[in-house]
Amino acid sequence: MQLNPDELIRISNLKVTFPLTEGTVQALDGVSLTIKKGKVLGVVGESGCGKSITARSILRIIPPPGRIDDGEIWLRTKIGTSNGHEQMIDLAKIDPNSEMMRQIRWGEISMVFQEPMTSFSAYHTLGDQISEALLIHRNVSRREARQRTIEMLERVGIPNASTRFNQYPHEFSGGMRQRAMIAMALICNPSLLIADEPTTALDVTIQAQVLELMQDLRKDFGSSILFITHNLGVIAQIADEVSIMYLGKVVEHGSVTDIFHDPKHPYTVDLLSAIPKITGQKKDRLVAIEGTIPSPFERVAGCPFHPRCSRIIQGLCETQVPSEIDFGNGHTVRCHLYSK
Amino acid sequence: MLSEQRILVEVKNLRKFFPVRRGTFGLTKKFVRAVDDVSFVIYRGETLGLVGESGSGKTTTGRLLLRGYEPTAGSVIYHLPDAEAMDIMTMTKRQLWEFRKHAQMIFQDPYSSLNPRMTVRDIIAEPLIATKSARGEDVSQRVIETAKRCQLSIEHLRRYPHAFSGGQRQRIGIARALVLQPQFIVCDEPVSALDVSIQAQILNLLKDLQTEFGLTYLFIAHDLSVVEHICNRVGVMYLGNLVEMAATEELFYHPLHPYTEALMSSIPEADPKVKMQPIKLSGEIPSPIDPPSGCAFHPRCQYAQSICAESKPEWRELAPGHFVACHFAESLQLRGFVG
Numbered sequence: 001m002q003l004n005p006d007e008l009i010r011i012s013n014l015k016v017t018f019p020l021t022e023g024t025v026q027a028l029d030g031v032s033l034t035i036k037k038g039k040v041l042g043v044v045g046e047s048g049c050g051k052s053i054t055a056r057s058i059l060r061i062i063p064p065p066g067r068i069d070d071g072e073i074w075l076r077t078k079i080g081t082s083n084g085h086e087q088m089i090d091l092a093k094i095d096p097n098s099e100m101m102r103q104i105r106w107g108e109i110s111m112v113f114q115e116p117m118t119s120f121s122a123y124h125t126l127g128d129q130i131s132e133a134l135l136i137h138r139n140v141s142r143r144e145a146r147q148r149t150i151e152m153l154e155r156v157g158i159p160n161a162s163t164r165f166n167q168y169p170h171e172f173s174g175g176m177r178q179r180a181m182i183a184m185a186l187i188c189n190p191s192l193l194i195a196d197e198p199t200t201a202l203d204v205t206i207q208a209q210v211l212e213l214m215q216d217l218r219k220d221f222g223s224s225i226l227f228i229t230h231n232l233g234v235i236a237q238i239a240d241e242v243s244i245m246y247l248g249k250v251v252e253h254g255s256v257t258d259i260f261h262d263p264k265h266p267y268t269v270d271l272l273s274a275i276p277k278i279t280g281q282k283k284d285r286l287v288a289i290e291g292t293i294p295s296p297f298e299r300v301a302g303c304p305f306h307p308r309c310s311r312i313i314q315g316l317c318e319t320q321v322p323s324e325i326d327f328g329n330g331h332t333v334r335c336h337l338y339s340k
Numbered sequence: 341m342l343s344e345q346r347i348l349v350e351v352k353n354l355r356k357f358f359p360v361r362r363g364t365f366g367l368t369k370k371f372v373r374a375v376d377d378v379s380f381v382i383y384r385g386e387t388l389g390l391v392g393e394s395g396s397g398k399t400t401t402g403r404l405l406l407r408g409y410e411p412t413a414g415s416v417i418y419h420l421p422d423a424e425a426m427d428i429m430t431m432t433k434r435q436l437w438e439f440r441k442h443a444q445m446i447f448q449d450p451y452s453s454l455n456p457r458m459t460v461r462d463i464i465a466e467p468l469i470a471t472k473s474a475r476g477e478d479v480s481q482r483v484i485e486t487a488k489r490c491q492l493s494i495e496h497l498r499r500y501p502h503a504f505s506g507g508q509r510q511r512i513g514i515a516r517a518l519v520l521q522p523q524f525i526v527c528d529e530p531v532s533a534l535d536v537s538i539q540a541q542i543l544n545l546l547k548d549l550q551t552e553f554g555l556t557y558l559f560i561a562h563d564l565s566v567v568e569h570i571c572n573r574v575g576v577m578y579l580g581n582l583v584e585m586a587a588t589e590e591l592f593y594h595p596l597h598p599y600t601e602a603l604m605s606s607i608p609e610a611d612p613k614v615k616m617q618p619i620k621l622s623g624e625i626p627s628p629i630d631p632p633s634g635c636a637f638h639p640r641c642q643y644a645q646s647i648c649a650e651s652k653p654e655w656r657e658l659a660p661g662h663f664v665a666c667h668f669a670e671s672l673q674l675r676g677f678v679g
């Protein structure tokens with residue numbers, strides 16, 4: 001597999017399942033997406049559609065008993081080559097416990113987790129946990145690691161950083177833990193930052209700061225960002241391209257303007273109309289998508305969105321899986337409305 | 341606005357300080373002033389929004405209102421219909437137990453707030469059983485009804501929370517809070533983990549329940565478009581203090597506090613062609629351990645004058661129903677939401 005020169009990561013047809021005693025969960029059902037060098041890819045989709053599992057697959061930290069059944073995750077990296085040249089490796093195939101994967105994790109790709117409380121250990125100070133990454137991957141002295149950690153904590157907006165360095169996670173508010181998590185993810189200047197709902201717990205002024213910080217990271221180091229969020233406002237402001245996911249699949253992909261101004265998939269259209277708009281007027285009900293998301297054990301035949309779709313083509317959508325249609329300029333959609 | 345404004349909750353001079361543990365050298369005792377003298381009322385049947393900095397004390401305030409924490413000072417008086425006014429800070433154990441049927445909380449963090457060893461059914465049933473509000477078949481019936489309203493299928497009920505995504509877990513938390521059909525719910529970021537289509541369902545659900553049962557909500561959130569949609573009035577917190585409170589439209593379009601102005605300028609528009617122009621708050625974000633003198637916002641306020649570092653602005657009602665704490669609220673010309 002050859003990545004195009006502007007691509008950093010290409011995931012194709014990724015399938016991940018969780019074999020549980022109650023049944024098997026098909027968390028990812030053939031996810032394909034591409035992250036370009038120095039660009040921000042926004043990923044949006046209903047809860048449970050597989051955004052976090054996609055992110056975790058890249059780092060090979062899928063929680064047990066989850067496993068990759070099929071698919072590829074190609075990464076362009078200098079890690080593992082002696083002459084500083086780049087090579088392409090398929091992260092889906094390598095041993096998650098290998099030295100290579102260990103170096104990639106945090107050294108090359110870092111992640112801001114959705115759940116900041118569970119992503120820090122309760123028994124070590126935040127400062128120690130953040131500087132640990134530097135000590136392992138960047139070969140710096142303990143003193144320097146501490147200094148750089150404190151600077152980064154200040155940069156993400158944590159006051160009294162040198163005091164806070166010595167505190168434990170439970171002593172921080174939700175938003176402050178999230179900022180600390182962002183500091184930890186940025187500390188090694190990664191080539192890919194995966195940000196899973198990084199600003200959901202933050203007030204909008206800090207959110208604006210974090211978005212700017214991420215823009216700086218991309219300007220200063222050419223980093224790419226995989227940005228997962230439910231907040232379509234944030235996506236509109238930060239993303240270059242957007243992938244819309246539904247039930248373990250990418251159902252639409254395009255530039256941020258295509259997605260917001262020319263959405264094709266009925267799910268994308270519905271999402272955009274469900275956003276509450278600030279109008280200063282008395283509010284009616286919001287436009288919600290009717291129907292329920294099927295239980296994770298259930299496999300939906302045909303188009304995954306058909307049980308909730310208002311534009312369903314009877315006799316076709318329930319049985320046939322729509323294939324990908326390309327509108328040009330990288331705007332793709334999986335929906336029978338556009339077949340032929 | 342509500343035509344007949346009857347007070348449900350009356351919060352007076354509420355304070356909560358957490359002691360800071362400082363390793364083995366901790367000789368001087370310090371405190372996080374999480375909530376530092378806050379007073380407001382919540383009217384029956386309304387949704388009062390609470391927004392502000394992360395770490396400004398919103399969750400702590402919400403918990404104090406349900407006596408999830410012991411306050412350092414202050415009172416929270418409930419005027420429940422058909423009952424005497426009662427300060428929950430002085431309630432007996434027995435009274436508190438009865439009170440919990442009427443007031444519930446939806447938690448911010450759907451990960452740590454659900455017991456991993458209980459099935460979803462048992463999690464939702466727990467408040468019913470704990471308060472002896474239902475037994476036997478009735479429990480199952482009410483659990484199933486509530487779960488359905490929250491978009492959880494019966495299939496989900498026998499699973500454990502670890503196997504759910506963030507948004508799915510949040511719906512479990514909502515179902516648990518709703519199952520007792522309480523009168524007052526503190527909703528701590530109830531929809532921030534949800535995609536907008538489910539968010540819309542939950543917001544519609546909360547509104548429907550409000551109309552149907554006359555519920556009152558304290559609604560804590562960061563997403564200001566959600567707040568604008570659902571709240572009748574909104575309070576803004578900064579570093580343990582309320583800095584402004586007003587009817588929603590008034591607050592969004594005619595803010596009187598510089599921090600509120602900064603918030604309004606930082607709302608990300610869901611349109612890539614409209615780039616946001618946030619007011620940058622310069623200066624270090626202060627710590628609630630050593631809050632700045634005078635107005636706590638002064639190190640970051642672009643309008644600050646020397647008096648701002650010296651004296652704390654009074655919390656006052658500048659126009660009917662519009663409260664603010666800023667020395668210059670009368671003279672500043674602030675920009676509201678432009679969209």
Ligand SMILES: Nc1ncnc2c1ncn2[C@@H]1O[C@H](COP(=O)(O)OP(=O)(O)OP(=O)(O)O)[C@@H](O)[C@H]1O
Pocket residue numbers: 018020025026027045046047048049050051052053054063064065114296502503504505506507508533
């Ligand atoms: N540890 C686990 N064990 C079993 N199933 C899991 C586990 N983690 C996730 N799943 C399942 O995998 C699917 C995808 O989950 P994932 O966490 O990726 O969703 P998500 O898109 O990130 O949702 P959210 O927006 O709510 O965070 C879900 O159906 C979920 O139930």
Ligand SMILES: Nc1ncnc2c1ncn2[C@@H]1O[C@H](COP(=O)(O)OP(=O)(O)OP(=O)(O)O)[C@@H](O)[C@H]1O
Pocket residue numbers: 170171172173174175176201202203358359372373374392393394395396397398399400401448628
């Ligand atoms: N149990 C605790 N022990 C010590 N300090 C605490 C505790 N809970 C909260 N704090 C501190 O109190 C302050 C207020 O926290 P709180 O959780 O109320 O903020 P918040 O406004 O809800 O923030 P967020 O928007 O991030 O959820 C913070 O500085 C926090 O670190």
Ligand code: SF4
Pocket residue numbers: 265266267303304305306307309310311312313317322334335336337
């Ligand atoms: S394929 Fe059919 S069911 Fe699926 S989104 Fe398109 S119209 Fe709707």
Ligand code: SF4
Pocket residue numbers: 597598599635636637638639641642643644645648653665666667668669
């Ligand atoms: S009192 Fe002074 S510092 Fe505080 S908000 Fe008003 S102008 Fe700014």
Ligand SMILES: [Mg+2]
Pocket residue numbers: 051052053114196505506
């Ligand atoms: Mg997730």
Ligand SMILES: [Mg+2]
Pocket residue numbers: 173174398399400448528
């Ligand atoms: Mg909180």
